[in-house]
Amino acid sequence: MTLTLTEQQEDVNIVEKLVYQRPLSLADVHTHYCPGCTHGTAHRLVAEVLDELGVREDTILVASVGCSVFSYNYFNVDACEAAHGRAPAMATGIKRVNPDKVVFTYQGDGDLASIGAAEILHAAARGEKITVIFINNAIYGMTGGQMAPTTLPGQVTTSSPFGRSTSLTGYPMHMAELLAGLPGTVYSVRRSLHDARHVIQAKKAIRLAFEAQINELGFSIVELLSSCPTNWGMKPLEALNWVKEEMVPAYPLGDYKVADELKALSKRKKKS
Amino acid sequence: METSMIIAGFGGQGVLFTGKLLAYTGMDEGKQVTWFPSYGPEMRGGTAHCTVIISDEPIGAPLVAEPDIVLALNLPSFDKYEPRVKPGGTLVVNSSIVPKESRRDDIQIVTVPANDVAEQVGTPKMVNMAMLGAMLAYTDVLSLTAVAEALADHLPASKADLLEQNIQVLQEGARVATAVTKPVPV
Amino acid sequence: MPKQLLKGNVAFAEAAVRAGCEAYFGYPITPQTEALEHMSKRMVELDRTFVQAESEVAAINMVYGAASAGVRVMTSSSSPGISLMQEGFSYIVGSEVPVVIVDVMRGGPGLGNIQASQSDYNQITKSAGHGDYHPLVLAPSTVQELIDLTTLAFDLADKYRTLVIVAADGSLGQMMEPAELPPMRDLREERPSWALTGAKDREPNLISSIYLGADNLEMFNRKLQGKLALIEKAEVRYEEQFTEEAEIVIVAFGTAARVAQTAVKHLREEGLPVGLFRPITLWPFPEKALFELSQKTKALFVVEMNAGQMLHDVRMVVGIDKPVKFLGRMGGAIPFPDEIERETRTLFEQIMTAEME
Numbered sequence: 001m002t003l004t005l006t007e008q009q010e011d012v013n014i015v016e017k018l019v020y021q022r023p024l025s026l027a028d029v030h031t032h033y034c035p036g037c038t039h040g041t042a043h044r045l046v047a048e049v050l051d052e053l054g055v056r057e058d059t060i061l062v063a064s065v066g067c068s069v070f071s072y073n074y075f076n077v078d079a080c081e082a083a084h085g086r087a088p089a090m091a092t093g094i095k096r097v098n099p100d101k102v103v104f105t106y107q108g109d110g111d112l113a114s115i116g117a118a119e120i121l122h123a124a125a126r127g128e129k130i131t132v133i134f135i136n137n138a139i140y141g142m143t144g145g146q147m148a149p150t151t152l153p154g155q156v157t158t159s160s161p162f163g164r165s166t167s168l169t170g171y172p173m174h175m176a177e178l179l180a181g182l183p184g185t186v187y188s189v190r191r192s193l194h195d196a197r198h199v200i201q202a203k204k205a206i207r208l209a210f211e212a213q214i215n216e217l218g219f220s221i222v223e224l225l226s227s228c229p230t231n232w233g234m235k236p237l238e239a240l241n242w243v244k245e246e247m248v249p250a251y252p253l254g255d256y257k258v259a260d261e262l263k264a265l266s267k268r269k270k271k272s
Numbered sequence: 273m274e275t276s277m278i279i280a281g282f283g284g285q286g287v288l289f290t291g292k293l294l295a296y297t298g299m300d301e302g303k304q305v306t307w308f309p310s311y312g313p314e315m316r317g318g319t320a321h322c323t324v325i326i327s328d329e330p331i332g333a334p335l336v337a338e339p340d341i342v343l344a345l346n347l348p349s350f351d352k353y354e355p356r357v358k359p360g361g362t363l364v365v366n367s368s369i370v371p372k373e374s375r376r377d378d379i380q381i382v383t384v385p386a387n388d389v390a391e392q393v394g395t396p397k398m399v400n401m402a403m404l405g406a407m408l409a410y411t412d413v414l415s416l417t418a419v420a421e422a423l424a425d426h427l428p429a430s431k432a433d434l435l436e437q438n439i440q441v442l443q444e445g446a447r448v449a450t451a452v453t454k455p456v457p458v
Numbered sequence: 459m460p461k462q463l464l465k466g467n468v469a470f471a472e473a474a475v476r477a478g479c480e481a482y483f484g485y486p487i488t489p490q491t492e493a494l495e496h497m498s499k500r501m502v503e504l505d506r507t508f509v510q511a512e513s514e515v516a517a518i519n520m521v522y523g524a525a526s527a528g529v530r531v532m533t534s535s536s537s538p539g540i541s542l543m544q545e546g547f548s549y550i551v552g553s554e555v556p557v558v559i560v561d562v563m564r565g566g567p568g569l570g571n572i573q574a575s576q577s578d579y580n581q582i583t584k585s586a587g588h589g590d591y592h593p594l595v596l597a598p599s600t601v602q603e604l605i606d607l608t609t610l611a612f613d614l615a616d617k618y619r620t621l622v623i624v625a626a627d628g629s630l631g632q633m634m635e636p637a638e639l640p641p642m643r644d645l646r647e648e649r650p651s652w653a654l655t656g657a658k659d660r661e662p663n664l665i666s667s668i669y670l671g672a673d674n675l676e677m678f679n680r681k682l683q684g685k686l687a688l689i690e691k692a693e694v695r696y697e698e699q700f701t702e703e704a705e706i707v708i709v710a711f712g713t714a715a716r717v718a719q720t721a722v723k724h725l726r727e728e729g730l731p732v733g734l735f736r737p738i739t740l741w742p743f744p745e746k747a748l749f750e751l752s753q754k755t756k757a758l759f760v761v762e763m764n765a766g767q768m769l770h771d772v773r774m775v776v777g778i779d780k781p782v783k784f785l786g787r788m789g790g791a792i793p794f795p796d797e798i799e800r801e802t803r804t805l806f807e808q809i810m811t812a813e814m815e
Binding site: 056057059060062063072075076077078080082083086091092094097101118126 | 480511512521553662
């Protein structure tokens with residue numbers, strides 16, 4: 001039997017204080033993500049934010065191709081599945097004819113930074129009022145651990161078996177910095193999911209990114225450094241540590257762009 | 273009855289507009305018309321041409337191998353289309369800048385110093401109107417009055433103040449044009 | 459509404475506006491760019507959606523998004539752009555959203571040129587992307603028909619929740635003819651129940667072309683094939699001219715058909731029993747009508763502005779025993795009526811000679 005949120009709360013309030021529950025914006029299903037993968041964390045943060053902002057019923061997800069291909073099954077919102085790399089274009093189409101809805105894409109590094117590089121750049125350049133959740137785990141997960149545009153120099157993958165050679169394959173792409181350079185972008189930041197403190201910071205960023213959209217300010221993106229224990233060949237904790245020790249130095253966390261309008265908005269919020 | 277026309281010259285000589293004007297006039301007269309442009313990267317100074325067909329019946333092919341009438345506004349157009357005019361048809365030549373004479377003896381050749389007429393009566397840009405006037409004087413597909421009316425109706429608003437001058441050039445072209453008709457073998 | 463002298467590209471764009479198209483996403487490419495330019499003005503005037511995309515790939519995926527949100531949406535392009543859009547076509551059909559495309563075909567392969575051609579026949583009728591499907595393909599031959607079929611395309615796309623392609627060519631897009639535009643239709647008041655509009659007071663909607671497992675995907679494909687069979691039954695369109703007692707029937711579509719029409723008229727004036735069969739739907743191909751007609755004629759003569767792409771469909775329909783002659787102009791060349799007339803006379807002589815022997 002499923003209870004509605006109010007029923008649950010009432011029930012629970014009688015007995016004890018509710019401290020943790022599934023956000024309404026998450027579907028009540030098991031995910032296919034590997035143990036220790038941070039996709040689940042990212043999903044939950046997005047869902048909590050949608051709940052807190054009260055926009056679940058107005059939200060449309062554009063899922064992408066990669067490990068998060070089934071994210072439409074996990075979010076309890078209207079959703080579609082874009083072709084590989086095309087989520088920002090599809091989101092553009094949806095948002096332009098539904099300007100009062102909240103439209104977000106959820107994309108991995110292969111989808112966003114490789115095959116969909118043109119689409120993400122131009123969506124940002126146009127200042128599309130969409131929010132992008134960008135999962136950077138430095139590898140292609142779904143196809144089994146090939147080199148991504150975000151793979152670190154020297155990192156061994158199934159398609160860079162001798163370690164990524166910068167002379168052959170160039171250097172990692174820093175998407176948060178790149179997209180921050182475009183005037184259409186109002187919010188571009190990088191956060192990490194490797195420990196509780198950083199997870200809390202990530203959630204704040206996700207919230208601000210959605211607020212940027214709801215207030216019709218422009219394009220917003222949150223890049224989340226994530227772990228892929230399976231394809232990195234590590235235990236979950238080792239993987240989180242690898243994010244901290246290897247990825248964070250290569251991909252510095254920070255705010256690459258917070259437009260003045262958005263800063264003003266978050267200041268007003270804090271005061272009230 | 274179906275009449276096909278090719279208007280050809282440099283880009284910027286008003287070739288495409290001349291064709292449109294003929295098509296508008298034909299349409300206003302209740303006839304079937306098609307206007308088919310050359311299109312592509314040529315802008316000012318390139319070559320341009322268009323085919324106009326005016327007919328009493330629905331028009332099939334929008335292009336013709338042998339046009340009934342050709343307006344050659346420059347030398348390359350003369351060289352290209354002079355041999356293609358249908359026997360019994362009409363070739364209108366801009367004698368101001370085409371230093372050649374047609375050797376064909378099976379078509380009507382109308383000559384008009386279109387650049388000179390345009391400069392004297394209107395502006396140098398109105399070469400096309402002088403050519404058109406010459407054509408209308410020696411063919412019976414459309415009347416000059418009907419074309420002048422269509423011009424009043426369809427000249428872009430930005431050029432409305434040039435209407436009178438355009439009509440004057442049209443009339444002057446018709447007046448000064450000369451025609452040589454060699455007997456057409458029956 | 460009185461007739462106006464309209465350029466094909468402007469005519470179909472305005473027809474789309476009047477058919478209730480709420481969103482246009484496109485990328486400039488000759489010879490269809492006037493359509494995009496017209497939309498850039500009209501859609502903005504009417505407070506509808508216009509976006510000049512960064513590529514045809516992005517454009518078709520924007521179209522896919524807007525279609526998923528339940529509005530009438532279109533794009534237009536020309537052959538190289540249509541090649542780029544094939545990915546999107548497949549997803550659109552695979553997720554059953556209604557979309558209208560106008561293809562103003564130009565010469566290929568490669569960059570080719572910008573002149574009129576019909577060489578997209580295979581790529582738009584046979585598959586138009588990966589997977590088992592056909593878009594519904596409508597082939598106008600005049601500016602008026604380009605208007606009428608663009609209007610129809612929106613209705614058919616909605617009716618079958620599928621991809622409808624209007625197959626024009628550089629000639630139709632660039633030429634001007636007097637034509638009448640239909641009156642402005644009201645925009646849709648409510649989005650379809652399946653559309654992405656936010657899951658308010660209902661379960662979430664999903665637009666997707668993923669079906670995991672061979673069983674599921676085969677089941678979906680069977681459903682899709684069932685829909686295509688329905689379209690094949692209900693939506694075949696063609697035109698016959700002078701086919702009564704014709705001994706030779708010319709088969710041609712679009713611009714090639716109007717050139718053939720002139721040739722047929724001239725040949726009839728000479729007393730030759732020639733007719734014209736013009737498929738208006740290229741898919742579904744008018745197989746039955748053409749087969750029946752072929753039974754009554756001595757030979758068919760296929761004329762196309764390509765190397766013989768529809769020719770295969772004609773041959774498939776009429777069988778190996780029926781003489782089928784072919785004339786194809788390629789690379790952007792438009793045939794003149796006299797070439798068709800000459801070839802038809804030769805065909806007549808061959809048939810007469812064969813009969814005498």
